[in-house]
Amino acid sequence: MDYVSHPLHPLFYFQKTFYLVIRERNCSLIIVSLFIVFMPTSDRLTLLQNFGRSIKSAAYIYRPSHTEHVAEIFSLAAEREFKIGLRGSGRSYGDASLNAGGIILDLRRMNRIIEWGPESGVIKVEPGVTIQQIWQYTLEDGWWLPVVPGTMFPTIGGCLAMNIHGKNNYVAGPIGEHVLEFEALLPTDELITCSPQRNADLFYAMIGGAGVLGVFTSITMQMKKIYSGNVWVDAWSAPTLRAMMDDFEPIKGESDYLVGWVDGTHSRGRGQIHRATYLHGDEDHEPTQTLSVEFQTLPDTFLGVMPKSLLWRFMRPFMNDLGTTLVNTAKYYHARLFEHRKRYVQSLVAFNFLLDYVPNWEKSYGSGGLIQYQSFIPREQAHDAFVEMLRLCQKRGLPTYLGVLKRHRPDQFLLTHAVDGYSLAMDFPAKQGNRIDLQKLADDMNEIVLSAGGRFYFAKDSTLNANVVKRYLGEDTMDRFRKLKARCDPDGLLETELYRRLLS
Template sequence: MASNGQYRSWGLPPKAGPQRILQMQWQGDSLPESGRPYLAFGNGRSYGDSCLNGQGTLVNLRGLDRFISFDGDTGVLRCEAGVLLSDILTHFVPRGWFLPVTPGTRYVTVGGAIANDVHGKNHHRAGSFGHHVRSLELLRSDGSRLVCSPQENPEWLSATIGGCGLTGVILWAEIGLKRIPGHAVEVESVRFSGIDEFLDLSRTSHNSHEYTVAWIDSLNPGPGGLRGVFHRGNHVEAGRRVTPPRTKPGLPFTPPVSLLPRAAVAAFNAAIYHLPRPSKRVVHHEPFFYPLDAVPNWNRLFGRKGFFQYQCVIPYEAAPEAVGELIARAAAARQGSFLSVLKVFGDHQPSGLLSFPRPGVTLALDFPNRGKPTLDLLDTLDEITLAAGGAVYPAKDARMPAETFTRGFPAWRQFEKYLDGGIMSDFWRRVAASSAGAVHA
């Protein structure tokens, strides 16, 4: 093990690096007694501190990057936890298979996708990633191993899905892939104004389109208090060749200040909203699912202080009023959200005890870290979210107080009994460990 302070999360929060790094290369590797507390680390694409462990050892799982088996009839893939979603796509899309659920970046490990129970543009049809996990193996810090599935140790499977890596180290998992006709996606884009129009588009698209998502202009809400572009799509067999986007040059370094001033972002957002575009087009799947992946290290645009992403989910009945208030407060604070996304979660019940996706409307906003003004705004957004009966996404969080977490995830007390006493994260120290009086080595 060696000291390494370079392990950071995607939001570039000003957090201390881990005291040690342990590289795991084989499923048979164990966790030595001297490194506690541990925390599994995938590819660092969580935005906050759920993947950080400043007072212990990070267990780097990228060495567990092997496919184990694949059933070509059922689409069930068994692979190690350090496999990236991009690895799966590269190998299986040409064979007519796709991920059942995918987040907005393909550079996430399978273990990380499970630990954060990631969601995508098709939650209304397919649920979250956790709904498609058939089984997994969990390594506990005491050396014990558990195979978890709906039939074997199902309570441990429920605790591990969305459990932020706190129940143990995921070694491998089985997930069910889905058949697709080809690389292409037919996308329809519709401008809208107002939350009611967004909700109506979501309802009418539920059965006809597998994927739905809306980009919103949070800095120029318009007369309806909300304006944006609603995108809906389906996999299709392309009638012509579709090519992935060229990777754009990324920033080779992190600038001292944000390169996204509010005025520039507001002008950019207005241009995007008014951009002429065909109502329907056929594109390669990559620009539809992973537009930001085309810009390496785009997170560096926010400067050395990093940024906060605020993602919350609001129950359906409270969404029209609460979402409007969230956007209005963000716009009034003049903080500037570079990327603002709005979508509907379906009626699937959460697959894990601490799963974030649940029936409702989810809003994601990005804010450059400007210190106290930004933190004050995020506290205000918490108040609106909690008053509406909502929750904030742990995988995107770097600052929510304990009350925001415990009210948003009331099953956290039940989850406690599945905690591994030799595993800890900066996130859990902040939101629950002190409240629970937990003692970790």
């Protein structure tokens, strides 16, 4: 194997010998003092939640700022038989970065930008660097992230672990396709370097590997050259999901981003399409202005008066079945009457990070939080399956409050969620009284997705079970993943609630 082991900090080896002393139980005094020093103390016990705020989980939190610290925590956890879950900004909708009762490594302090090439557009960063940090760093040199999620707050380590996609997945693939190389620390204490050429099996497994094979310690990525901080946006409404998909197909070759909003309270899934294209050459007369961080910054007031930090509180009264139906209907007719066939320019940030437009919008779902159910279905089967799912939701009295349609293409990552087809992301409020029904609904929708040859996405999930995952990934893929897990993490140190639920 082509593993390259780098020397670690000498103190680390010193400490390792102490752990050996403990293991052999030779020197009881040292054992006692080390336990006191290195036991996860109760002041580390922290309440963590998923982004949807529907799951509560208490864990002992550690915030390493260097690779050496990560290695130290590996030793500590192994000694006390604790499991370690990795976490960045905690923006996964489900339990992907939770580890109740165990240790959570919050990697946000490993947030340095290590190298930047303004000519080549190659950036090397630590895993705790956020999408926001990266675009703010590179924009003025004329580079943008080739793939971004709907929010700028996730860390790049988290984005890689989930292999996130954007509204351009059908053309740009997932973020992993733009990674040139990464280094990772395995629980075996090996520091390895992976790229599509080197340790390729691990490259394609750790990206999208849900953070249970190792810890990314540096990530080298190719950015995308842009000539303006604006994009052309076309908006038009679609009376049905069928019409929306029919509109998507012919234009996807000439669109850089495509996304559809779907009214989940409507039986045929009406909605609105947004399509964006980059500005090229000299289409932007003032690129230095549009490529500045100030220009891209989202306004912090709504309609010029209301502070946006308060906005979610005003959404709160509408977050019920009736309110959502009214808001969706109003939104659809607004799109139909005032934004139909409209073309305008919008900043990259405003277009891409729609979820950041209302800060803390997830809180508007109330104390029970929300879940998202996103499924990926091949093109031919997608329409019928999605309509069947929408109707099932409506029939059960659990309409989705927000539906988002995106176009995808397959990729070669081991645990990939992508297909040559469509995904529909559906947000549901999780209330005290509807959780069992919601789980039942998700179970039934799983069958629709599976029989249509569909797949799922770990960053969004909180309702799948191990059996469903085995069915869509296939026994072969699961075997390959398990073998890599055994190779990288023979003692099973890295675990999250999602891993225990779906992959173990």
